[in-house]
Amino acid sequence: MSVAIKALETTQAAAEAIVQRAETRYEAHRQEILGSTDRIFAWLMIGQWIFAIAVALIFSPYGWQGKVKTVHMHVWVALFLGAAIISLPVALAWRRPGELLTRHAIAAGQMLCSALLVHLSGGRIETHFHVFGSLAFLAFYRDWPVLVTATVVVAAEHLVRGILWPESVYGIPNPEWWRFLEHAFWVVFCISILIPSCRRGLKDMRVMADRGAELEALSENQWRNSSVVDRAAADARGDR
Amino acid sequence: MTADTNVEVRKGYDRVVVPESAGGTRSLTRQQFETLPLRERVSYLIEGSAQFFRDGRPISASEAMRI
Secondary structure (H helix, E strand, O other): OOHHHHHHHHHHHHHHHHHHHHHHHHHHHHHHHHHHHHHHHHHHHHHHHHHHHHHHHHHOOEEEEOOEEEEOHHHHHHHHHHHHHHHHHHHHHHHOOOOHHHHHHHHHHHHHHHHHHHHHOOOOHHHHHHHHHHHHHHHHHOOHHHHHHHHHHHHHHHHHHHHHOHHHHHOOOOOOOOHHHHHHHHHHHHHHHHHHHHHHHHHHHHHHHHHHHHHHHHHHHHHHHOOHHHHHHHHHHOOO | OOOOOOOOOOOOOOEEEEEOOOOOEEEEEHHHHHOOOHHHHHHHHHHOOOEEEEOOEEEOHHHHOOO
């Protein structure tokens, strides 16, 4: 085998190894972001559940059946429906952090938490702000399909609840049929900015990984061009 | 003695010349070079076959890779 061919093969092998390490670094960085965001949402959802129970207890703790004072249905809704909404996303966040299913379950669960809070507040328009805050938090994942899942869930939930129980979502008994589209429009407006931001975040991570690979390649070149004595000294120091 | 704080510190490169597989060379802008596959860029850097330029003047690869 000629020296030139051997040198080419060595270069290709070194390049392959450097590219693989860059890919590993990129994936590790991405998994770290996905896993840590899952954990943030697990705690956030538990916090929201406690908050929903508190809202029910503070604003409508009791109802009356004739002269009998009973615990208001809202308290049970907050307790049991809230637990049902958060149980799967929180379990997945703890048991399967970083997985695709986990973040989509969290996106859907977070939108249902918004729906619960809107219902408990009697359809107050101010409580709808929870949806937009949640979308911003979901953008932490830097994974734009998660935002699409959230949008579909919140639009569907508004449509169904708007037909079956409009006071629960809009606070009025006879809203226009297309009111859910108006709400969905503002959600789409919000994610139309968040999606490019997520893509930009991923691109920046890729650039960082590539920069690391280029610097590693430069180091490899300098090592190859160094003298035998220098190489031995570099190896002894663990520079390479 | 005062330090000249108005000196514009420019880093990196704006043009790079890389060898063609069929012989000869091709000149790329920084943007064009950065859109090449990573494996190809890394190979040029390992071989030391890419020549970097800033403002038309050749600079070393290590100078070019400074952020």
